[in-house]
Amino acid sequence: DTLVNQIAAGEVIERPAAAIKELVENSLDAGSRNIDVVMRDGGRSYISVTDDGCGMSVEGLSLCIERHATSKLPSDDLVHIETLGFRGEALPSIGAVARLQITSRETGSEDAWAIKVEGGVLHDPQPAACNAGTRVEIRDLFFATPARLKFLKAARTEVSHAEDVLKRLAMAHPQVGFSLSDEKRTILRLPANSGDLFEVRLKRLSSVMAREFEENALPISAEREYLKLSGYIGLPTLNRGNAQHQYLFVNGRPVKDRLLQGAVRGAYQDFLARDRHPLLALFLELPSEMVDVNVHPAKTEVRFRDAALVRGLIVGACKHALAEAGH
Ligand code: ADP
Ligand code: MG
Secondary structure (H helix, E strand, O other), X not given: OHHHHHHHHHHHOOOHHHHHHHHHHHHHHOOOOEEEEEEEHHHOOEEEEEEOOOOOOHHHHHHHXXXXXXXXXXXXXXXXXXXXXXXXXXXXXXXXXXXXXXXXXXXXXXXXXXXXXXXXEEXXXXXXXXXXXXXXXXXXXXXXXXXXXXXXXXXHHHHHHHHHHHXXXXXXXXXXXXXXXXXXXXXXXXXXXXXXXXXXXXXXXXXXXXXXXXXXXXXXXEEEOOXXXXXXXXXXXXXXXXXXXXXXXXXXXXXXXXXXXXXXXXXXXXXXXXXXXXXXXXXXXXXXXXXXXXXXXXXXXXXXXXXXXXXXXXHHHHHHHXXXXXX
């Protein structure tokens, strides 16, 4: 089973940022209000993710590191997936290639427990001390798979990948507080916001992308057939030399899709030179059967049933908002 888990780990956990993504998604699924991430040595020697979510009982702790022991599988089918995780693969995969320790205290319980898995070898749960919530610690990532270890880049590069992952998750969850630090300093700090999702969204988007975004963004709200689009687009005057700050979220998940850049280019073509790119973040909601987000476990690619419809909606909604604003 360790071998199966190591193979799965190669698929799911390709670098520290991928492990962090899985852990933070678990923290979000657990209803956390604050999530703190620490990386040492670019994540190679140490990663921790601490949350104040629902926590796990001692039974839950023992279960969560077993393969396919997700608490999130919908009973009927795999199509209607509400939570971020659903495969029950992340923790066993990490446990197969690293030294994994999970410390948790369930909401309403007095007792905290810790469990350890090292290179696939499971240790019994031990009583521990912990605030309500969960701390997952990963030491010596890929020590059990040296081939994979060789692919790790400089610490700075690994940290910036993790930062990118966290920023995207933070934009999709503007009420939740996030922090990322390494051994020396805080790299990212986004405080929790209270209020309605739509009220706090612009604030969070601006703290991630650029302060000026808050004053230079137009709200988007459009529907077409089964599609619902919301978010904010920057005025043409606020632009960059690359498309780094163009974000798309599908059913609350950050995704990377080339469709977005093309659609944005189409919408702004009358206002911006080809080499200039506006800042924007769009949130698309659609029935889960109209999109495949399950293309690859480690990637955030999507495949739309009707890409032309999605593109048309994005172009139309952006053009409309720009025209309303006098462009
Ligand atoms: P999945 O997220 O696909 O269910 P994981 O391997 O990522 O699979 O996690 C396994 C299980 O462990 C989850 O279903 C959840 O019950 C539990 N779990 C993991 N992380 C946390 C956390 N931070 N807080 C509470 N429960 C957690
Ligand atoms: Mg998960």
